[in-house]
Amino acid sequence: MQIAIMGAGAVGSYYGALLARAGHTVALIGRAAHVEAVQSKGLILETASGCETLEVTASQEVCALKDAELVLFCVKSTDTETAGASMASALSETAVVMSLQNGVDNADRLAEMLGREVIPVVVYAAVSMAGSGHVRHHGGGELALGSSDVGASLVALFQEAGMSATVADNVTDMLWTKLVINCAWNAVSAITQQPYGALMAIDGVRALVVAVMGECQIVAQACGVILPDDMERSTLAIAEVMSAQRSSTAQDLARARQSEIEHLNGFIVRQARCHGIETPINHTLLVLVRALEQGRHRCDLPSD
Structure with a gap:
């Protein structure tokens, strides 16, 4: 599957790395330093098991979203409207958008900007950036997805990538x-x-x-x-x-x-x-x- 991470900081890079490891084509959209590091040496994922380097593409431009079938929206809550407006024209009509953000109302705010459904996701992962192009996992990683018509297929996708994921009625x-x-x-x-x-x-x-x-x-x-x-x-x-x-x-x-x-x-x-x-x-x-x-x-x- 073609997957894009909008706002690839620690959370987005971590899940992007796991999805890339599972064989999906992953594009990161993020800050210049992170993008340049990933372009030059790949995305480094550090876990308790050690470090590995994953092959992903990286860009600062939202045009990298154009072929995405699934978009994980991971920008800071303060940037939801700005980032949503910038990516609206680049999204495929059939792309599924998920909000993996802190806060309560981001999915609703983003859905209003995009004029389409956005699936809210609760993220339980302790991750940080150890440096540009290098994401460090401290623990956790579970995902709880809001209800949607594609919920079951998304859960299967994440589980096949080694993640714990469920659909929650009380998201x-x-x-x-x-x-x-x-x-x-x-x-x-x-x-x-x-x-x-x-x-x-x-x-x-x-x-x-x-x-x-x-x-x-x-x-x-x-x-x-x-x-x-x-x-x-x-x-x-x-x-x-x-x-x-x-x-x-x-x-x-x-x-x-x-x-x-x-x-x-x-x-x-x-x-x-x-x-x-x-x-x-x-x-x-x-x-x-x-x-x-x-x-x-x-x-x-x-x-x-």
């Missing part, structure tokens, strides 16, 4: 569950630039994470979302199963890139406001990450 609730976990950990990891395991060893962090999660649960209930009964356990478990991992927000700030904080804690704050709910801890984390992002830009200014 919206699952997206919210992941959102709550991200809200509880991402900003704290970003502000401190610490991995989850080290954070849990700090006095008071556990209580902070639980408090953030509690605010999110109240907002989710107001939005009609059903979260798991073991939400606290699964949120705190991140510190064990991904102990050495820093959040994607932490990685963005470290690379002087705009984070997705507006679509994580920011989303909770906006939804809370619509329902007359106060979320002071989520709001504080949102403001602190905003301040770090703006401070980064000030540091880039030349001195007098």
